[in-house]
Amino acid sequence: MSFCFNDANVAKIEALKKRYPSAQALSLPCLWMVQYQEGYISLDAIDVIAEVTDTPAMEIYRVATFYTMFHLEPTTQKRVLVCKTLSCKLCGSDAVLEQLKKHDVLVEHVECLGSCGTAPVMQIDDVNYENLTPTKVDAIVEGLR
Amino acid sequence: MREVAIVSRKFAVENSHTLSVAQAHGAYKTLEKLHTLAPLEIIEIIKESGLRGKGGGGAPAGAKWALMPQESERPSFVVINCDESEPGTFKDRQIITKDPHLLIEGILITCYAVKAKHAYVYIRGEYAQYQDVLQGAVDEAYVAGILGEVDVTLHRGAGAYICGEKSALLESLEGKRGHPRLKPKQPEPEWYFGNPTLVNNVETIASVPFIMEHGAAAYRAYGTEKSPGTLLFAMSGHVEKPGVYEAEFGVSMMDYINHYGGGMKNGKKLKAVIPGGASTGVMTAAEADNVQLDYESLRSMGLSLGTGGMIVMDEDTCMVSVLKNLLEFYHEESCGQCTPCREGTGWVDKLVGKILDKRGSSEDIDKLLEVAETMNGKTICVFAPAVSAVIVSFLSRFRDEFEAAL
Numbered sequence: 171m172s173f174c175f176n177d178a179n180v181a182k183i184e185a186l187k188k189r190y191p192s193a194q195a196l197s198l199p200c201l202w203m204v205q206y207q208e209g210y211i212s213l214d215a216i217d218v219i220a221e222v223t224d225t226p227a228m229e230i231y232r233v234a235t236f237y238t239m240f241h242l243e244p245t246t247q248k249r250v251l252v253c254k255t256l257s258c259k260l261c262g263s264d265a266v267l268e269q270l271k272k273h274d275v276l277v278e279h280v281e282c283l284g285s286c287g288t289a290p291v292m293q294i295d296d297v298n299y300e301n302l303t304p305t306k307v308d309a310i311v312e313g314l315r
Numbered sequence: 316m317r318e319v320a321i322v323s324r325k326f327a328v329e330n331s332h333t334l335s336v337a338q339a340h341g342a343y344k345t346l347e348k349l350h351t352l353a354p355l356e357i358i359e360i361i362k363e364s365g366l367r368g369k370g371g372g373g374a375p376a377g378a379k380w381a382l383m384p385q386e387s388e389r390p391s392f393v394v395i396n397c398d399e400s401e402p403g404t405f406k407d408r409q410i411i412t413k414d415p416h417l418l419i420e421g422i423l424i425t426c427y428a429v430k431a432k433h434a435y436v437y438i439r440g441e442y443a444q445y446q447d448v449l450q451g452a453v454d455e456a457y458v459a460g461i462l463g464e465v466d467v468t469l470h471r472g473a474g475a476y477i478c479g480e481k482s483a484l485l486e487s488l489e490g491k492r493g494h495p496r497l498k499p500k501q502p503e504p505e506w507y508f509g510n511p512t513l514v515n516n517v518e519t520i521a522s523v524p525f526i527m528e529h530g531a532a533a534y535r536a537y538g539t540e541k542s543p544g545t546l547l548f549a550m551s552g553h554v555e556k557p558g559v560y561e562a563e564f565g566v567s568m569m570d571y572i573n574h575y576g577g578g579m580k581n582g583k584k585l586k587a588v589i590p591g592g593a594s595t596g597v598m599t600a601a602e603a604d605n606v607q608l609d610y611e612s613l614r615s616m617g618l619s620l621g622t623g624g625m626i627v628m629d630e631d632t633c634m635v636s637v638l639k640n641l642l643e644f645y646h647e648e649s650c651g652q653c654t655p656c657r658e659g660t661g662w663v664d665k666l667v668g669k670i671l672d673k674r675g676s677s678e679d680i681d682k683l684l685e686v687a688e689t690m691n692g693k694t695i696c697v698f699a700p701a702v703s704a705v706i707v708s709f710l711s712r713f714r715d716e717f718e719a720a721l
Contacts, residue, residue: 189433189468191390191508197490198473223490236492236650237473239440251441255402256593256640257551257626281476281644282402282593283441286551286624287558296443 173215175222179203183222193223197233201240210244238280247276248314251293254279257286262302266290269304273311316566316574319537321525321545322518323561325414332448334455337416343461345420345527349427354385357428361523363531365543370396370479370516371404371592371621373542373610382504383429383513392512393426393434394488394505395520398472398479400439401592402644403624406547406559407517408445411438414521415452419467421520424527426465429513433466436517437484440473476648480696481505481514483650494652495696518547538564542609548623553580553632564609571608572627583629587713591621593641594701596708597634618708634713635720638706639667645702656699659690663706675721684710 175183182203186196200222204215211234220227234240241249250270254263270277270292285291288300292307299310325331325340334342349357362377383391395418399407410418422434438446450469456462475493477483482496485507504511522544526534535543542564548571549559555577562571568588572578579585585600590608596618598606606612613620628637642664651657666683669675683706691703710717 189466191510192489194490195470195488195508198471198487201473202471225490229491233490233492237440237475239474254640255644256589256637257403257557259640260552260626260628260632280441280474281647282400284399284405284408284439286403286405286626287549289551289557293441298444 173204173208173212173218175203175218176207179207194225195223197223197225197230198237201230201234201237205240208244210241212242245276247274248294249278250275250311251278251280251283253281253283253285253289253291253293255282257282258290261289263290265304266292266302266307269307270311272308275311275314316570317537317563319545319563320561321534321537322410322414322417322521322547323559325417326409331413332415332452334416334452334459337414337452342416343420345524346423346461348527349424354428354430357424357527360526360531361428364526364534365531365541366519366522366526366534367542367544367610368516369518369522369546369622371401371594371619373620376515376519378502379515380425380429380513382502383431384504384511385430387430387511389510390433391429391431391504392507392510393422393429393431394481394485394507394512394514395422395434395436395517396479396481396484396514397436397438397442397517398484399442399517400476400479401594401622401624402641403551403589403592403626404549404622405551405624406549406622408442409547409559410517410521411442411449412445415449416456417521417524418449418517419452419456419462421523422467423461423465424523425513425515425520431513432464433468435488436467436469437478437488438469438471439478440471443471446471475650476644477650477696477698480698483696484514485512492650494650495698497695539607539609539611541611542620546608546623548608548625550576550625550627552625552627553583553629554578554627555580562608565607565612568603568606568608568625572603572625576627579627579629581629583631585627586630586632587628587634587637589626589628590618590623592624593626593644594705595619595621596704597637597712598708599712617704634709634716635667635671638709639664639671641705642667642702645698645705649698653694653696653699655690655693656702659686659699660702662686663690663702670717670720673720677718677721679721680710680714680717
């Protein structure tokens with residue numbers, strides 16, 4: 171399957187090119203665009219980004235695999251990021267993880283999400299759900315359907 | 316405790332993220348005054364104010380600004396570090412959601428002083444929902460003509476703690492892996508695609524409008540002589556009211572925790588505090604009783620003030636599992652560039668895991684300290700030395716707990 175940026179993203183890329191001294195700076199923005207457009211980043215998409223950014227495809231692949239938020243494999247399940255770092259751990263992230271096992275979601279244990287004052291936290295589709303309890307977890311995950 | 320709101324002055328105002336509300340509360344007032352001063356005069360004011368970088372390092376901001384060339388054939392850039400990823404730290408997200416125009420105002424002053432026409436705000440990937448609020452403010456500022464002569468571009472990271480390190484951040488902003496760069500021998504600016512660049516934390520730049528409006532002396536009226544002004548200190552963990560509360564440097568840690576945090580959760584006893592983000596080491600309750608929140612006081616204990624994000628732990632907390640949790644973090648987040656860090660973070664994580672599982676021996680404690688020593692001072696950036704210091708701080712204060720777990 172080949173990859174093409176959709177029209178909205180093509181326009182975005184043209185606008186962004188004017189805002190950076192070099193096209194290589196567009197690698198992260200382009201990787202994000204691919205991920206939102208396709209749900210994951212395919213090797214074909216990496217070839218296209220390499221052309222846009224005038225950078226070797228291998229370099230884009232290196233970048234895509236360095237950052238934990240980029241996914242190179244598709245999934246049909248909903249991704250749920252659960253913070254497992256200290257403040258969340260102290261405030262009950264283990265119970266959140268336990269509760270999530272009862273649901274059909276793809277749980278990713280991630281490092282600090284910056285919600286230490288409202289711990290524990292999980293993130294779904296870029297939105298933080300804070301001050302979680304097992305009951306809240308059920309309500310939120312069931313509300314996703 | 317003296318109440319003070321320099322950066323947080325509009326936090327309680329409803330809809331202060333919108334331009335009209337922000338302007339009704341004084342936003343962008345300093346811009347009229349700005350052009351009556353020469354760029355170098357502004358840098359002088361920042362120097363006099365004693366403003367220090369609030370991203371964790373605490374380096375003097377004015378001296379950093381002064382490194383930027385006033386005459387340059389190449390364009391200069393300003394980069395705002397909003398990669399806030401230090402565990403226990405959640406202050407910059409308050410600024411970009413509750414008073415984004417304060418940051419934009421600070422950016423405009425900074426760009427004028429260092430003769431930059433373009434500023435990038437590098438925001439951690441996990442903050443997409445907060446980035447949207449800041450982008451809304453930037454868009455409004457463009458429409459109102461506040462931005463245009465100077466451009467502000469938001470750039471989203473994608474999940475890498477190390478990108479909070481300024482040279483790794485610039486690598487990432489150039490579209491590469493976030494690998495820290497070697498430090499130059501002499502003081503010089505940072506470089507973005509070979510162009511002179513100033514990198515400052517969100518809160519540092521958000522402190523600039525107050526200094527412009529009221530002068531360096533007004534800023535120095537708060538804090539201590541060497542740590543002037545205020546910080547958005549924060550608390551998380553076992554306190555009644557965790558959160559971000561601005562206070563002046565030099566206040567007593569326990570006064571802060573009791574006054575703003577409402578004391579310990581469920582009336583438990585305090586056991587330990589990590590003073591300013593995971594990488595600043597750990598202190599005992601007795602030490603917390605006698606410490607002031609400023610850079611020098613923490614430094615004199617062999618710890619750091621860091622970002623001022625305190626993680627508070629009660630009497631029931633197992634310090635071996637706390638260290639294990641932090642070492643998992645470091646193992647996951649090591650960028651992998653330097654061998655002592657890439658391999659060392661794995662080894663120390665394994666060793667503490669072994670002790671936690673009650674499979675350890677006293678040799679493992681010795682080995683842990685030995686690996687920590689090997690990691691210190693042999694890498695490109697301060698990540699590994701910080702991990703090393705964290706391990707030593709736990710072992711020097713809570714060694715009995717580690718020995719009891721053997």
